[in-house]
Amino acid sequence: MADRDPVIVGVADTPLENGLVPGGLSPLQITAFAAKAAVEEAGLSLDDVDGLLTAGMWGNPGAGALPGLTLSEYLNICPRFTDSTNIGGSAFEAHVAHAAMAIEKGYCEVALITYASTQRSDASRNLGGRPAALTFQFETPYGMPTPAGGYAMAAMRHMHDFGTTAEQLATIAVNTRGWAMRNPAAMYRAPLTVDEVLASPMICDPLRKLDCCLVTDGGGAVVMTSAQNARRLNKPAVYVRGYGESHTHWTMGAMPELSRLVAAERAGEAAFAMAGIGPDSIDLAEIYDSFTITVLLTLEALGFCKPGEGGAFSEKGRTAPGGDFPINTNGGGLSYAHPGMYGIFLLIEAVRQLRGECGARQVAGVKTALCHGTGGTLSSGATTILANS
Amino acid sequence: MYQKPLPQPDAGTRPFWEAARAHRLCIPKCRACGQFHFYPRALCPHCRSADLDWVDVSGRGRVHTFTIARRPAGPAFKEDVPYIVALIDLEEGPRMMSNIVTGDVEGVRIGDPVKVRFEDVSAEISLPKFIPA
Numbered sequence: 245m246a247d248r249d250p251v252i253v254g255v256a257d258t259p260l261e262n263g264l265v266p267g268g269l270s271p272l273q274i275t276a277f278a279a280k281a282a283v284e285e286a287g288l289s290l291d292d293v294d295g296l297l298t299a300g301m302w303g304n305p306g307a308g309a310l311p312g313l314t315l316s317e318y319l320n321i322c323p324r325f326t327d328s329t330n331i332g333g334s335a336f337e338a339h340v341a342h343a344a345m346a347i348e349k350g351y352c353e354v355a356l357i358t359y360a361s362t363q364r365s366d367a368s369r370n371l372g373g374r375p376a377a378l379t380f381q382f383e384t385p386y387g388m389p390t391p392a393g394g395y396a397m398a399a400m401r402h403m404h405d406f407g408t409t410a411e412q413l414a415t416i417a418v419n420t421r422g423w424a425m426r427n428p429a430a431m432y433r434a435p436l437t438v439d440e441v442l443a444s445p446m447i448c449d450p451l452r453k454l455d456c457c458l459v460t461d462g463g464g465a466v467v468m469t470s471a472q473n474a475r476r477l478n479k480p481a482v483y484v485r486g487y488g489e490s491h492t493h494w495t496m497g498a499m500p501e502l503s504r505l506v507a508a509e510r511a512g513e514a515a516f517a518m519a520g521i522g523p524d525s526i527d528l529a530e531i532y533d534s535f536t537i538t539v540l541l542t543l544e545a546l547g548f549c550k551p552g553e554g555g556a557f558s559e560k561g562r563t564a565p566g567g568d569f570p571i572n573t574n575g576g577g578l579s580y581a582h583p584g585m586y587g588i589f590l591l592i593e594a595v596r597q598l599r600g601e602c603g604a605r606q607v608a609g610v611k612t613a614l615c616h617g618t619g620g621t622l623s624s625g626a627t628t629i630l631a632n633s
Numbered sequence: 634m635y636q637k638p639l640p641q642p643d644a645g646t647r648p649f650w651e652a653a654r655a656h657r658l659c660i661p662k663c664r665a666c667g668q669f670h671f672y673p674r675a676l677c678p679h680c681r682s683a684d685l686d687w688v689d690v691s692g693r694g695r696v697h698t699f700t701i702a703r704r705p706a707g708p709a710f711k712e713d714v715p716y717i718v719a720l721i722d723l724e725e726g727p728r729m730m731s732n733i734v735t736g737d738v739e740g741v742r743i744g745d746p747v748k749v750r751f752e753d754v755s756a757e758i759s760l761p762k763f764i765p766a
Contacts, residue, residue, distance in 0.1 A: 372707030381640035387706040388718040396700035449701040
Protein backbone atom coordinates (compact mmCIF):
# COMPACT_ATOMS: atom_id res chain seq x y z
CA MET A 245 0.00 0.00 0.00
CA ALA A 246 1.16 3.50 -0.74
CA ASP A 247 1.51 5.60 2.39
CA ARG A 248 -1.02 8.22 1.32
CA ASP A 249 -3.68 5.71 0.22
CA PRO A 250 -6.99 6.85 1.78
CA VAL A 251 -8.53 4.52 4.34
CA ILE A 252 -11.51 4.43 6.71
CA VAL A 253 -10.46 3.79 10.31
CA GLY A 254 -13.54 4.65 12.36
CA VAL A 255 -17.33 4.50 12.07
CA ALA A 256 -20.20 5.09 14.46
CA ASP A 257 -23.96 5.33 14.29
CA THR A 258 -26.38 6.70 16.83
CA PRO A 259 -28.47 4.06 18.65
CA LEU A 260 -32.20 4.55 18.07
CA GLU A 261 -35.25 3.50 20.05
CA ASN A 262 -38.20 2.82 17.75
CA GLY A 263 -36.64 5.15 15.18
CA LEU A 264 -36.07 7.98 17.64
CA VAL A 265 -32.86 9.32 19.10
CA PRO A 266 -33.36 8.86 22.86
CA GLY A 267 -33.43 12.01 24.94
CA GLY A 268 -34.58 14.37 22.21
CA LEU A 269 -31.00 15.36 21.37
CA SER A 270 -30.33 18.20 18.93
CA PRO A 271 -28.56 17.51 15.62
CA LEU A 272 -25.42 19.06 17.11
CA GLN A 273 -25.48 16.77 20.13
CA ILE A 274 -26.10 13.73 17.93
CA THR A 275 -23.21 14.71 15.68
CA ALA A 276 -20.86 15.30 18.59
CA PHE A 277 -21.52 11.91 20.18
CA ALA A 278 -21.25 10.04 16.86
CA ALA A 279 -18.04 11.90 15.96
CA LYS A 280 -16.46 11.16 19.33
CA ALA A 281 -17.40 7.48 19.08
CA ALA A 282 -15.98 7.16 15.55
CA VAL A 283 -12.63 8.86 16.28
CA GLU A 284 -12.21 6.95 19.54
CA GLU A 285 -12.98 3.64 17.85
CA ALA A 286 -10.06 4.43 15.57
CA GLY A 287 -7.82 5.29 18.51
CA LEU A 288 -7.86 8.99 17.69
CA SER A 289 -9.28 12.07 19.39
CA LEU A 290 -11.30 14.98 18.03
CA ASP A 291 -8.06 16.97 18.52
CA ASP A 292 -6.60 14.99 15.61
CA VAL A 293 -9.36 15.98 13.16
CA ASP A 294 -8.13 18.46 10.55
CA GLY A 295 -10.68 17.75 7.84
CA LEU A 296 -14.44 18.20 8.32
CA LEU A 297 -17.10 17.07 5.88
CA THR A 298 -20.79 17.32 6.62
CA ALA A 299 -24.18 17.61 5.00
CA GLY A 300 -27.65 17.62 6.41
CA MET A 301 -31.00 19.32 6.55
CA TRP A 302 -30.40 21.11 9.83
CA GLY A 303 -28.61 24.42 10.24
CA ASN A 304 -28.85 27.71 11.99
CA PRO A 305 -32.15 29.18 10.75
CA GLY A 306 -31.98 31.92 8.17
CA ALA A 307 -30.24 32.41 4.88
CA GLY A 308 -27.19 30.23 4.40
CA ALA A 309 -27.35 27.51 7.05
CA LEU A 310 -23.54 27.04 6.88
CA PRO A 311 -23.47 23.71 8.72
CA GLY A 312 -19.70 23.32 8.35
CA LEU A 313 -19.02 26.54 10.21
CA THR A 314 -21.54 25.69 12.89
CA LEU A 315 -20.19 22.21 13.41
CA SER A 316 -16.49 23.07 13.53
CA GLU A 317 -17.27 25.73 16.12
CA TYR A 318 -19.47 23.37 18.16
CA LEU A 319 -16.82 20.64 18.16
CA ASN A 320 -14.06 23.23 18.65
CA ILE A 321 -12.00 22.04 15.72
CA CYS A 322 -10.30 24.21 13.12
CA PRO A 323 -10.21 22.22 9.86
CA ARG A 324 -7.70 22.88 7.09
CA PHE A 325 -9.86 20.90 4.68
CA THR A 326 -13.63 21.37 4.64
CA ASP A 327 -16.49 20.21 2.44
CA SER A 328 -20.20 20.81 2.87
CA THR A 329 -21.20 19.36 -0.49
CA ASN A 330 -24.88 18.55 -0.29
CA ILE A 331 -26.23 16.53 -3.19
CA GLY A 332 -28.83 14.79 -1.03
CA GLY A 333 -28.52 11.32 0.44
CA SER A 334 -25.48 10.46 -1.67
CA ALA A 335 -23.46 13.33 -0.19
CA PHE A 336 -21.49 11.04 2.11
CA GLU A 337 -20.21 8.80 -0.68
CA ALA A 338 -19.08 12.03 -2.37
CA HIS A 339 -17.51 13.15 0.91
CA VAL A 340 -15.46 9.94 1.05
CA ALA A 341 -14.23 10.71 -2.46
CA HIS A 342 -13.37 14.29 -1.61
CA ALA A 343 -11.66 13.33 1.65
CA ALA A 344 -9.73 10.62 -0.23
CA MET A 345 -8.41 13.23 -2.66
CA ALA A 346 -7.52 15.58 0.20
CA ILE A 347 -5.69 12.83 2.10
CA GLU A 348 -3.83 11.66 -1.01
CA LYS A 349 -2.69 15.23 -1.65
CA GLY A 350 -1.78 15.88 1.97
CA TYR A 351 -4.43 18.55 2.57
CA CYS A 352 -5.47 16.79 5.75
CA GLU A 353 -4.48 13.82 7.91
CA VAL A 354 -7.74 12.93 9.69
CA ALA A 355 -11.04 13.63 7.97
CA LEU A 356 -14.34 13.43 9.85
CA ILE A 357 -17.58 12.91 7.91
CA THR A 358 -20.82 13.41 9.85
CA TYR A 359 -24.59 13.34 9.56
CA ALA A 360 -27.44 13.91 11.99
CA SER A 361 -31.19 14.18 11.65
CA THR A 362 -34.10 14.54 14.04
CA GLN A 363 -36.77 14.36 11.34
CA ARG A 364 -38.89 11.73 13.11
CA SER A 365 -38.77 13.56 16.45
CA ASP A 366 -39.57 16.81 14.69
CA ALA A 367 -42.26 15.29 12.45
CA SER A 368 -40.70 17.70 9.97
CA ARG A 369 -41.05 15.80 6.73
CA ASN A 370 -42.58 18.13 4.17
CA LEU A 371 -44.51 16.06 1.66
CA GLY A 372 -45.41 19.15 -0.33
CA GLY A 373 -41.84 19.76 -1.40
CA ARG A 374 -40.09 23.07 -1.88
CA PRO A 375 -41.62 26.53 -2.20
CA ALA A 376 -42.85 27.16 -5.74
CA ALA A 377 -39.97 29.45 -6.71
CA LEU A 378 -37.08 29.19 -9.19
CA THR A 379 -37.09 25.73 -10.80
CA PHE A 380 -39.76 24.39 -8.47
CA GLN A 381 -42.33 26.98 -9.58
CA PHE A 382 -43.03 24.50 -12.40
CA GLU A 383 -43.57 21.47 -10.17
CA THR A 384 -44.67 22.32 -6.62
CA PRO A 385 -48.03 23.82 -7.73
CA TYR A 386 -49.12 20.40 -9.07
CA GLY A 387 -48.96 18.64 -5.72
CA MET A 388 -46.54 15.79 -6.37
CA PRO A 389 -45.97 14.19 -2.97
CA THR A 390 -42.24 14.38 -2.36
CA PRO A 391 -40.16 12.43 -2.54
CA ALA A 392 -42.43 9.43 -3.20
CA GLY A 393 -44.14 10.87 -6.28
CA GLY A 394 -40.96 11.22 -8.30
CA TYR A 395 -39.84 7.69 -7.50
CA ALA A 396 -43.32 6.45 -8.35
CA MET A 397 -43.12 8.11 -11.77
CA ALA A 398 -39.83 6.31 -12.40
CA ALA A 399 -41.32 3.01 -11.27
CA MET A 400 -44.37 3.50 -13.49
CA ARG A 401 -42.14 4.15 -16.48
CA HIS A 402 -39.89 1.17 -15.68
CA MET A 403 -42.96 -1.08 -15.59
CA HIS A 404 -44.04 0.34 -18.94
CA ASP A 405 -40.64 0.01 -20.62
CA PHE A 406 -39.58 -3.37 -19.23
CA GLY A 407 -42.64 -5.11 -17.81
CA THR A 408 -41.37 -4.86 -14.25
CA THR A 409 -44.08 -5.92 -11.79
CA ALA A 410 -45.23 -4.77 -8.36
CA GLU A 411 -44.39 -8.28 -7.14
CA GLN A 412 -40.79 -7.88 -8.29
CA LEU A 413 -40.48 -4.53 -6.51
CA ALA A 414 -41.94 -6.13 -3.40
CA THR A 415 -39.22 -8.79 -3.40
CA ILE A 416 -36.68 -6.03 -2.78
CA ALA A 417 -38.48 -5.06 0.44
CA VAL A 418 -38.80 -8.72 1.42
CA ASN A 419 -35.14 -9.55 0.78
CA THR A 420 -34.07 -6.48 2.75
CA ARG A 421 -36.31 -7.44 5.67
CA GLY A 422 -34.50 -10.78 5.74
CA TRP A 423 -31.32 -8.90 6.59
CA ALA A 424 -33.05 -6.63 9.11
CA MET A 425 -34.23 -9.72 10.99
CA ARG A 426 -30.55 -10.44 11.65
CA ASN A 427 -29.78 -6.89 12.84
CA PRO A 428 -30.82 -6.11 16.43
CA ALA A 429 -30.56 -2.37 15.65
CA ALA A 430 -33.12 -2.52 12.83
CA MET A 431 -36.48 -0.83 13.39
CA TYR A 432 -38.57 -3.46 11.55
CA ARG A 433 -37.57 -7.05 12.30
CA ALA A 434 -40.75 -9.07 11.80
CA PRO A 435 -40.82 -11.46 8.81
CA LEU A 436 -42.29 -9.94 5.65
CA THR A 437 -43.90 -11.53 2.60
CA VAL A 438 -44.55 -10.27 -0.92
CA ASP A 439 -48.28 -10.53 -0.23
CA GLU A 440 -47.92 -8.27 2.81
CA VAL A 441 -46.07 -5.66 0.74
CA LEU A 442 -48.78 -5.82 -1.92
CA ALA A 443 -51.50 -5.51 0.74
CA SER A 444 -49.95 -2.37 2.25
CA PRO A 445 -51.69 0.91 1.35
CA MET A 446 -50.95 2.51 -2.00
CA ILE A 447 -49.06 5.77 -1.48
CA CYS A 448 -48.25 6.90 -5.02
CA ASP A 449 -49.05 4.32 -7.69
CA PRO A 450 -47.30 1.96 -8.18
CA LEU A 451 -45.46 2.39 -4.86
CA ARG A 452 -47.07 1.08 -1.69
CA LYS A 453 -46.21 1.87 1.89
CA LEU A 454 -43.81 -1.06 2.19
CA ASP A 455 -42.02 0.02 -1.00
CA CYS A 456 -41.06 3.19 0.90
CA CYS A 457 -38.26 3.72 3.38
CA LEU A 458 -38.77 4.41 7.05
CA VAL A 459 -38.85 7.90 8.50
CA THR A 460 -36.49 7.91 11.49
CA ASP A 461 -33.98 10.05 13.33
CA GLY A 462 -30.37 9.11 13.09
CA GLY A 463 -26.76 10.09 13.14
CA GLY A 464 -23.47 8.73 11.94
CA ALA A 465 -19.79 9.47 11.53
CA VAL A 466 -16.95 8.11 9.41
CA VAL A 467 -13.25 8.81 10.04
CA MET A 468 -10.65 8.66 7.28
CA THR A 469 -6.89 8.96 7.26
CA SER A 470 -3.89 7.73 5.27
CA ALA A 471 -2.71 4.10 5.14
CA GLN A 472 0.50 5.23 6.82
CA ASN A 473 -1.36 6.78 9.76
CA ALA A 474 -3.68 3.79 9.99
CA ARG A 475 -0.85 1.38 10.83
CA ARG A 476 -0.71 2.66 14.41
CA LEU A 477 -4.49 2.80 14.92
CA ASN A 478 -6.97 0.39 16.53
CA LYS A 479 -8.99 -0.94 13.65
CA PRO A 480 -7.93 -2.73 10.48
CA ALA A 481 -7.92 -0.17 7.68
CA VAL A 482 -10.66 -0.26 5.05
CA TYR A 483 -9.22 0.98 1.78
CA VAL A 484 -11.00 3.36 -0.57
CA ARG A 485 -10.29 1.76 -3.95
CA GLY A 486 -12.54 3.75 -6.23
CA TYR A 487 -15.10 6.51 -6.33
CA GLY A 488 -17.27 8.49 -8.69
CA GLU A 489 -20.13 10.96 -8.54
CA SER A 490 -22.60 12.69 -10.83
CA HIS A 491 -25.95 14.40 -10.85
CA THR A 492 -28.43 15.14 -13.59
CA HIS A 493 -31.48 17.06 -12.34
CA TRP A 494 -33.62 17.97 -9.39
CA THR A 495 -37.03 18.62 -10.88
CA MET A 496 -38.53 15.45 -12.31
CA GLY A 497 -39.25 17.06 -15.66
CA ALA A 498 -35.50 17.35 -16.19
CA MET A 499 -34.58 13.75 -15.38
CA PRO A 500 -32.85 12.50 -18.54
CA GLU A 501 -34.66 9.14 -18.67
CA LEU A 502 -37.29 8.10 -16.17
CA SER A 503 -36.41 4.40 -16.21
CA ARG A 504 -32.64 4.79 -16.12
CA LEU A 505 -30.19 6.35 -13.62
CA VAL A 506 -27.68 8.23 -15.72
CA ALA A 507 -25.98 9.72 -12.64
CA ALA A 508 -25.43 6.26 -11.14
CA GLU A 509 -24.14 4.91 -14.44
CA ARG A 510 -21.51 7.66 -14.56
CA ALA A 511 -20.57 7.40 -10.91
CA GLY A 512 -20.28 3.63 -11.06
CA GLU A 513 -18.26 3.64 -14.26
CA ALA A 514 -15.74 6.06 -12.74
CA ALA A 515 -15.49 4.10 -9.50
CA PHE A 516 -14.99 0.74 -11.23
CA ALA A 517 -12.38 2.23 -13.57
CA MET A 518 -10.43 3.69 -10.65
CA ALA A 519 -10.57 0.43 -8.71
CA GLY A 520 -9.60 -1.52 -11.81
CA ILE A 521 -12.38 -4.04 -11.26
CA GLY A 522 -15.88 -4.72 -12.55
CA PRO A 523 -19.22 -5.58 -10.97
CA ASP A 524 -18.26 -9.29 -10.83
CA SER A 525 -15.59 -8.50 -8.22
CA ILE A 526 -18.02 -7.01 -5.70
CA ASP A 527 -18.73 -9.33 -2.75
CA LEU A 528 -21.34 -7.14 -1.10
CA ALA A 529 -23.20 -3.96 -2.03
CA GLU A 530 -24.87 -1.35 0.11
CA ILE A 531 -27.32 0.35 -2.23
CA TYR A 532 -29.43 3.33 -1.25
CA ASP A 533 -33.00 2.08 -0.77
CA SER A 534 -35.19 5.10 -0.30
CA PHE A 535 -37.76 3.09 -2.24
CA THR A 536 -37.71 -0.39 -3.75
CA ILE A 537 -37.46 1.15 -7.22
CA THR A 538 -34.26 2.96 -6.20
CA VAL A 539 -32.51 -0.38 -5.66
CA LEU A 540 -33.79 -1.85 -8.90
CA LEU A 541 -32.65 1.13 -10.97
CA THR A 542 -29.26 1.22 -9.23
CA LEU A 543 -28.57 -2.50 -9.78
CA GLU A 544 -29.12 -1.89 -13.48
CA ALA A 545 -27.13 1.35 -13.62
CA LEU A 546 -24.08 -0.15 -11.93
CA GLY A 547 -24.05 -3.13 -14.25
CA PHE A 548 -25.00 -5.81 -11.73
CA CYS A 549 -27.69 -6.75 -14.22
CA LYS A 550 -28.80 -5.52 -17.62
CA PRO A 551 -31.22 -2.61 -18.11
CA GLY A 552 -34.72 -3.87 -17.47
CA GLU A 553 -33.60 -7.00 -15.61
CA GLY A 554 -33.53 -5.57 -12.09
CA GLY A 555 -36.90 -7.07 -11.25
CA ALA A 556 -35.90 -10.57 -12.31
CA PHE A 557 -32.58 -10.16 -10.49
CA SER A 558 -34.32 -9.43 -7.19
CA GLU A 559 -37.14 -11.94 -7.44
CA LYS A 560 -34.66 -14.81 -7.57
CA GLY A 561 -33.70 -14.00 -3.96
CA ARG A 562 -30.06 -13.42 -4.85
CA THR A 563 -29.86 -10.33 -2.61
CA ALA A 564 -31.51 -11.97 0.43
CA PRO A 565 -29.60 -13.70 3.25
CA GLY A 566 -28.15 -16.88 1.78
CA GLY A 567 -28.17 -15.45 -1.75
CA ASP A 568 -25.04 -15.02 -3.83
CA PHE A 569 -25.24 -11.21 -4.01
CA PRO A 570 -25.87 -9.76 -0.54
CA ILE A 571 -27.09 -6.16 -0.47
CA ASN A 572 -28.27 -3.84 2.29
CA THR A 573 -27.14 -6.23 4.98
CA ASN A 574 -28.17 -3.96 7.87
CA GLY A 575 -31.79 -3.97 6.71
CA GLY A 576 -31.41 -0.78 4.70
CA GLY A 577 -33.54 2.31 4.65
CA LEU A 578 -36.53 0.03 4.13
CA SER A 579 -36.22 -1.79 7.47
CA TYR A 580 -33.24 -0.54 9.51
CA ALA A 581 -33.47 3.27 9.62
CA HIS A 582 -33.83 6.17 7.21
CA PRO A 583 -33.13 9.57 8.71
CA GLY A 584 -33.64 11.68 5.58
CA MET A 585 -30.19 11.42 4.02
CA TYR A 586 -29.20 7.80 4.46
CA GLY A 587 -25.91 7.59 2.56
CA ILE A 588 -23.58 7.60 5.57
CA PHE A 589 -25.16 4.36 6.84
CA LEU A 590 -24.22 2.55 3.63
CA LEU A 591 -20.60 3.29 4.44
CA ILE A 592 -20.88 2.34 8.10
CA GLU A 593 -22.40 -1.06 7.29
CA ALA A 594 -19.90 -1.79 4.51
CA VAL A 595 -16.96 -0.99 6.81
CA ARG A 596 -18.34 -3.24 9.55
CA GLN A 597 -18.87 -6.07 7.06
CA LEU A 598 -15.34 -5.66 5.71
CA ARG A 599 -14.02 -5.86 9.28
CA GLY A 600 -16.14 -8.95 10.02
CA GLU A 601 -18.00 -7.29 12.91
CA CYS A 602 -21.59 -8.02 11.89
CA GLY A 603 -22.51 -11.07 13.98
CA ALA A 604 -25.63 -12.89 12.76
CA ARG A 605 -25.75 -10.90 9.53
CA GLN A 606 -22.03 -11.14 8.72
CA VAL A 607 -21.38 -12.15 5.12
CA ALA A 608 -18.54 -14.68 4.90
CA GLY A 609 -15.37 -13.79 3.05
CA VAL A 610 -16.16 -10.17 2.15
CA LYS A 611 -13.13 -8.57 0.54
CA THR A 612 -14.60 -5.88 -1.68
CA ALA A 613 -17.75 -3.88 -1.04
CA LEU A 614 -19.55 -1.21 -3.02
CA CYS A 615 -21.64 1.63 -1.59
CA HIS A 616 -23.89 3.65 -3.83
CA GLY A 617 -25.82 6.66 -2.61
CA THR A 618 -28.74 8.30 -4.38
CA GLY A 619 -29.79 11.85 -3.59
CA GLY A 620 -32.50 14.35 -4.45
CA THR A 621 -35.21 12.61 -6.46
CA LEU A 622 -33.10 10.03 -8.30
CA SER A 623 -30.94 13.08 -9.01
CA SER A 624 -27.43 12.39 -7.76
CA GLY A 625 -25.38 9.23 -7.59
CA ALA A 626 -22.10 8.60 -5.81
CA THR A 627 -20.26 5.30 -5.70
CA THR A 628 -17.55 4.19 -3.28
CA ILE A 629 -15.63 0.92 -3.63
CA LEU A 630 -14.05 -0.30 -0.40
CA ALA A 631 -11.72 -3.21 0.31
CA ASN A 632 -10.13 -4.73 3.39
CA SER A 633 -6.76 -5.47 1.81
CA MET B 634 -59.38 31.39 -1.47
CA TYR B 635 -56.90 29.14 -3.27
CA GLN B 636 -54.76 27.41 -0.63
CA LYS B 637 -52.29 25.47 -2.77
CA PRO B 638 -48.79 26.75 -3.48
CA LEU B 639 -48.79 29.43 -6.17
CA PRO B 640 -45.88 29.67 -8.58
CA GLN B 641 -43.64 32.66 -7.91
CA PRO B 642 -42.84 34.12 -11.34
CA ASP B 643 -39.44 35.78 -11.76
CA ALA B 644 -37.75 37.77 -14.52
CA GLY B 645 -36.84 34.56 -16.34
CA THR B 646 -40.26 32.97 -16.18
CA ARG B 647 -42.78 35.85 -16.17
CA PRO B 648 -43.54 35.62 -19.92
CA PHE B 649 -44.61 32.01 -19.42
CA TRP B 650 -47.00 32.88 -16.60
CA GLU B 651 -48.33 35.99 -18.36
CA ALA B 652 -49.16 33.91 -21.42
CA ALA B 653 -50.71 31.24 -19.21
CA ARG B 654 -52.96 33.91 -17.69
CA ALA B 655 -54.20 34.51 -21.25
CA HIS B 656 -54.62 30.74 -21.66
CA ARG B 657 -51.72 30.39 -24.06
CA LEU B 658 -48.97 27.81 -23.56
CA CYS B 659 -45.88 29.77 -24.53
CA ILE B 660 -42.37 28.38 -24.09
CA PRO B 661 -38.85 29.32 -25.18
CA LYS B 662 -37.58 28.38 -28.62
CA CYS B 663 -33.94 28.85 -29.55
CA ARG B 664 -33.30 31.01 -32.61
CA ALA B 665 -29.84 29.47 -32.98
CA CYS B 666 -30.69 25.75 -33.02
CA GLY B 667 -34.45 25.85 -33.49
CA GLN B 668 -35.23 23.64 -30.51
CA PHE B 669 -37.81 24.29 -27.80
CA HIS B 670 -37.08 23.86 -24.12
CA PHE B 671 -38.97 23.84 -20.82
CA TYR B 672 -38.81 25.16 -18.10
CA PRO B 673 -37.59 28.56 -19.34
CA ARG B 674 -33.85 29.15 -18.98
CA ALA B 675 -31.49 32.03 -19.76
CA LEU B 676 -29.49 29.81 -22.10
CA CYS B 677 -30.73 27.14 -24.50
CA PRO B 678 -29.89 23.83 -22.77
CA HIS B 679 -29.26 22.24 -26.17
CA CYS B 680 -26.81 24.69 -27.79
CA ARG B 681 -26.15 27.24 -24.95
CA SER B 682 -27.33 30.18 -27.05
CA ALA B 683 -28.96 33.15 -25.29
CA ASP B 684 -30.87 34.04 -28.46
CA LEU B 685 -34.26 32.77 -27.38
CA ASP B 686 -37.80 33.51 -28.50
CA TRP B 687 -41.14 32.92 -26.78
CA VAL B 688 -43.41 30.83 -28.99
CA ASP B 689 -46.97 29.59 -28.49
CA VAL B 690 -47.17 25.82 -28.75
CA SER B 691 -50.03 23.47 -29.55
CA GLY B 692 -50.83 22.41 -26.01
CA ARG B 693 -50.96 18.82 -27.21
CA GLY B 694 -48.81 16.05 -25.86
CA ARG B 695 -48.61 12.55 -24.49
CA VAL B 696 -48.27 11.11 -21.01
CA HIS B 697 -44.61 10.17 -20.49
CA THR B 698 -45.22 8.87 -16.99
CA PHE B 699 -47.45 9.63 -14.02
CA THR B 700 -48.43 8.68 -10.53
CA ILE B 701 -51.74 8.63 -8.71
CA ALA B 702 -51.28 10.54 -5.45
CA ARG B 703 -53.28 8.58 -2.86
CA ARG B 704 -52.06 10.85 -0.08
CA PRO B 705 -51.93 14.61 -0.57
CA ALA B 706 -48.80 16.71 -0.93
CA GLY B 707 -49.81 18.68 2.14
CA PRO B 708 -53.22 19.68 3.53
CA ALA B 709 -54.11 21.97 0.62
CA PHE B 710 -54.32 18.96 -1.70
CA LYS B 711 -56.37 16.82 0.70
CA GLU B 712 -59.69 17.31 -1.09
CA ASP B 713 -58.16 16.25 -4.41
CA VAL B 714 -56.98 12.72 -3.64
CA PRO B 715 -56.71 10.57 -5.62
CA TYR B 716 -55.21 12.83 -8.28
CA ILE B 717 -52.79 12.44 -11.15
CA VAL B 718 -49.40 14.10 -11.29
CA ALA B 719 -47.80 13.48 -14.66
CA LEU B 720 -44.90 14.31 -16.91
CA ILE B 721 -46.24 15.37 -20.30
CA ASP B 722 -44.15 15.18 -23.46
CA LEU B 723 -45.32 18.16 -25.52
CA GLU B 724 -45.68 17.69 -29.28
CA GLU B 725 -42.89 20.25 -29.71
CA GLY B 726 -40.45 18.17 -27.64
CA PRO B 727 -40.11 19.49 -24.10
CA ARG B 728 -41.38 17.63 -21.05
CA MET B 729 -43.40 19.33 -18.32
CA MET B 730 -45.00 18.35 -15.04
CA SER B 731 -48.70 18.95 -14.60
CA ASN B 732 -51.90 17.33 -13.46
CA ILE B 733 -54.17 15.28 -15.65
CA VAL B 734 -57.69 16.33 -14.77
CA THR B 735 -59.98 13.35 -15.18
CA GLY B 736 -62.80 11.63 -13.38
CA ASP B 737 -61.13 8.30 -14.18
CA VAL B 738 -57.70 8.36 -12.52
CA GLU B 739 -57.43 4.58 -12.85
CA GLY B 740 -57.85 4.82 -16.60
CA VAL B 741 -54.78 6.95 -17.34
CA ARG B 742 -51.97 5.17 -19.21
CA ILE B 743 -48.49 6.09 -20.38
CA GLY B 744 -48.68 7.24 -23.99
CA ASP B 745 -52.22 8.64 -23.70
CA PRO B 746 -52.78 11.79 -25.76
CA VAL B 747 -53.63 14.87 -23.69
CA LYS B 748 -54.32 18.55 -24.31
CA VAL B 749 -53.81 21.62 -22.16
CA ARG B 750 -56.62 23.22 -20.22
CA PHE B 751 -55.89 26.27 -18.10
CA GLU B 752 -57.16 26.59 -14.57
CA ASP B 753 -57.51 30.13 -13.21
CA VAL B 754 -56.35 29.92 -9.62
CA SER B 755 -55.64 33.57 -8.69
CA ALA B 756 -55.78 37.02 -10.22
CA GLU B 757 -52.30 36.51 -11.67
CA ILE B 758 -51.90 32.79 -12.10
CA SER B 759 -53.50 30.28 -14.42
CA LEU B 760 -52.02 26.79 -14.21
CA PRO B 761 -51.64 24.73 -17.37
CA LYS B 762 -53.23 21.37 -16.68
CA PHE B 763 -54.07 18.59 -19.07
CA ILE B 764 -57.16 16.59 -19.97
CA PRO B 765 -57.45 13.43 -22.07
CA ALA B 766 -57.44 14.39 -25.76
